[in-house]
Amino acid sequence: MALPCGVRVSTTKKWTDELDPEGEWLEVVKNPFNQDYAESVFCRLCRKWAEKIQTMRNYNEAFVKGTRGLSVKKDNVRKHKKSEMHTQAYNLEKKLVTKDQIDKSLLAWDFLNSGMQEKNRIRKLLQISYTMAKMEMAFSLFPSIAEIERRDGVDLGETYMNINGCKEFTVCIGETLEWELGEILSTAEFFSILIDGVTDVHAAEKQLIYILTVTESGQTKTSLLRLTDVENSSAENLKQTITKALENLGVTDMKHKLIGLLADGSSVSMEHGKGLAAILCSETPWLVSVHCISHQLELSMKDALERTYFDEFIRILSLIQGLYKKSPKRLRQLQALAMVLEEDMVKCDDHASGFRWLAHKQRAVEALYTLYPAIIDHLQSIVEDAGIKSSEKAMIKEAAQMMSSFSFVIHLLHFRYLLKCLASLSWTLQSERTDVIAVLTSLQDLEADLNHFLENPTPESAQLLELAEKYVALPATENARQVKEEVVYKSISLRHVSERAITTFKDTQKQTVEAVRGCIMERLGDLKTISTLNVCDLLDTQKWPEDREALMTFGNMTLKAFVEQFQQPLQFIGVQMEDILSEWTKLKLFWNTNLPQLANNELGKEIIASSNKYPNLIHVVKIMMCLPTSTSSLEPFFAAMQRVKSDWRNRLGSRVLEHLLRIKFEGPDVEYFDPEEALSRFFSKPRRPSVVPFGPQENPRKRKIHVSELEDQPSLQLEESKGNIVKWSIC
Template structure:
């Protein structure tokens, strides 16, 4: 391919990459090419149609996949993270991620692919996992797999027929971890179930959300009333129906912000002056108004927001891709201590609510019950609630001996005397992972001797570093000095703590495969997701995957590529001007001139 044609094809591939990276339809491709031409960019006239955009996307995704596979294969140990759901076409799909150790010593997660599954059973999902890993160039994945991460569905962790159980039959060293963020959601659900917070406070956002949803008139009236009161109105949201704890906090924040405007509007709706409101709806509104315009309701909201604020912070930590086991354990312990303090003292939101409620009103709304009685009822429910939350956290985050042994290697909690510290835990980990350690070249006989020397090095030079930074530096700088003990550290680093990134991949899947693109095949969806999730930034793509993709595209065609040849266009039939002097005996073949669009 000539250099000029090659440069032009790079620009066309770059436009296709832009479309895939920004999750746009292939139909945008011809119009973007025409826009670039209007801006004076010199582009080819061939290969300018949506079908070619899809072909270009395939070659681009292949180059990105090759780079990702190269990085994954460089890691001696990996973990897999899986989750299943249905897409817009109600097709069951499984998304697979791999957690591996990058050459810089930092654990990373890579998108492997998505696959249609014939049945959502353990065997069906296992077949999907195997086919995805093998198709991505990881045929001997069982010799490197040390962790399995998923949500707590029985198909994943069932004690008899779950995926983890079946994998562990062939890989007895495998560690299965139920997603930390999912466990927190379940712990909160159990702790709040049947309490005043669940029955009364959670019920009101659900009520007024359904009251305004589907009625533009009611929402306009609320906005006008809020404007008169000089209040802001946040969009009402339901407390239930989403994945993480933070959605509860956002729903309560919207409720607390909207209270003056909502109470004023519902007071009007609940009166007998509105003829357009059904009597049953008006009665429900009056019942809720009686509860909301009380010190008890508002004080409980204050406590609820403080509690959910801490739990939301914990949930957001669990959703980070870089979360490690020691960091997660420390975050759980810190949150439990903060919650226990709330059982004895007031949090910031509750203190602010109490200051206003003592005056008999809240943000201009007169309250019905007495403050002293409401505060006594709050005290009677506060300690049981905090106790139940802490108990549910303890129950959901029970840690087995192997994971606890891993946490012992965090220097943050090391004592002054390190002579015997950690020896028992390292021996336990060594025995548990012995088989896979040997498969990957670890000399298990030298592990304990290296551990003794490594403790001295860390205690002297790296004691104050956080877990992630510490082991990143150790793996980069001391890999030749401690080649065997670092096998165990690599195992710990790739433990799959959270599947939140897999959940985000499903959100991307639904953005890519919309109702208007419901016929996209699985291979195309996989390519688009690969570019969006793993592709470099557009500024770096042209010098990397785009150039390689163009070269491969040019070489791999079944027929010769002709990017510099203009495609055929519509034929134009042009008749010559008739002349009275024209020879009437001219041949019919010369009656008209046929031109082709160039």
């Protein structure tokens, strides 16, 4: 080990004999590796009275926290002894400034009490700024809101009453919340990284980077780490951004804590051999990298339903959406017609077109199913209106005829049930509390539903098919006489009922379901074969055998393979690897005897709560719970970013925008916001001395007051007078 360089303790003793002969304030901390050298020097008095003196204009925290390295000089110690902050701390310690002496001098009174007044003023401004950030209000409204408060008698002073002041307060609050994230990460044993791309109002790409951790109560928590620009982005740059952000929060052992990476499938994140996942896996071989399951579900649906009858559905839904969205009058007419027909009015989703979220498709199809007769009647009435354009009339007429056909209705019933099954999985993936167990269970349920649907169509579809087959089986003469009276659905006579239409639907029905099942299993089926994710099924108590002998050996081999994969990070935190299987057996026996009715999503929490019983197994469970599955829970952040950085606030920088999003989603409610941490951070930052609303003073050490303030103040001595303004100093 290299010898420490610096000042010897014997040298600092000479400084103490000269500058602090009574040993009242100068403290020397010895180097733990070599007691002959000084590691740091600090002032005991300034540290003791830091809260009282930190609002002073020339406050410097060097001798409060301790000056180190090359800053340990006799000249710096001498300057500190002569500084205003040290003098004030000394006076507070010796109680030289009494109430009687303060009353004799206006300046001394202000000098002692201005700190508390300034703190109260900044505290109020911080609360206003936090409320504005929480409510997504622009910085430009801050002066007006502050002025309203001031008119109501709230003392807000004169400084920081502008846009820049509000921005500074917001950054302070955001940094405080960011510091709290650092505290969480410093105590967290493991975490995963979630990355997703987003486009702001300038069409500039950005990367949202999140951290997934497990709290002490056993809950998973997603926190914003960094919002970074994608300009000239590469996998290496993205890795450096993540590493630097974690180091700024005090996390220097990312290699031993990182266990999972979830990304949106972009080349920067997931490219084979070159992406971020490949770089991190080369450093942490145990890393589990997952392409967002929600994105894979959307892509699989797009592949499965492409060039099918569903394309016609999307076209009709988009036409109906545009027809009623652009005309409030037509929407009111449809609502009135729905009331007459006793149908519930359901809003047609704005995301009916495109493949963003399956839940939007399901809601759009559900709205069409519910309002089917009302929409048909209203489209026909629009066609009869002589006031619309001929091109629009032809398009609406074509849509009405298509919607009244047998093929459209039977496919509507078919896709309604199919999308309902798929939307259930989509909603599960979008839940903030979704874990690997929920995803694997939902995939198994979806597979079972699709297999059942393949063999057994819905009762409504079967009934309509039966009516159509009876209609087609009628003799031609009778068929001709009873046209438009045989096959009726929701009071609408269906057109083009033919044997060909029935046969085509039966063939395409099976093909569609098989295509959907095949595409989903192709993209998501491997999740059930990945041992790292499949091991999380061990926490699903519904799959545990009831037989005691079978329970004793259940999951042993799977758990052993999982522990071997994460052996290095587990050993880094001191886990006794040989005791994990014995604790696993103890847990199964305890569950079989005492907790047979425990829900599968509660088992992990129960293990974490019983850390004394399972001191080694608890760390394995935390890894299981920390494995990422979907970035769908980040969608609210994207929507909020579009609202916050709007066309009217397009100059917001990435860092300020990041703090605004952090306050919006991770800060407490306005009524529970405590500004004390942000207040301390604000006063710990270096600020310009003598900042007043009208610019710097001519002499920062002397204050300007009005002549009327000098009455009955014998301790003030007049130095210079110009008009009604004078300069004065203490006698």
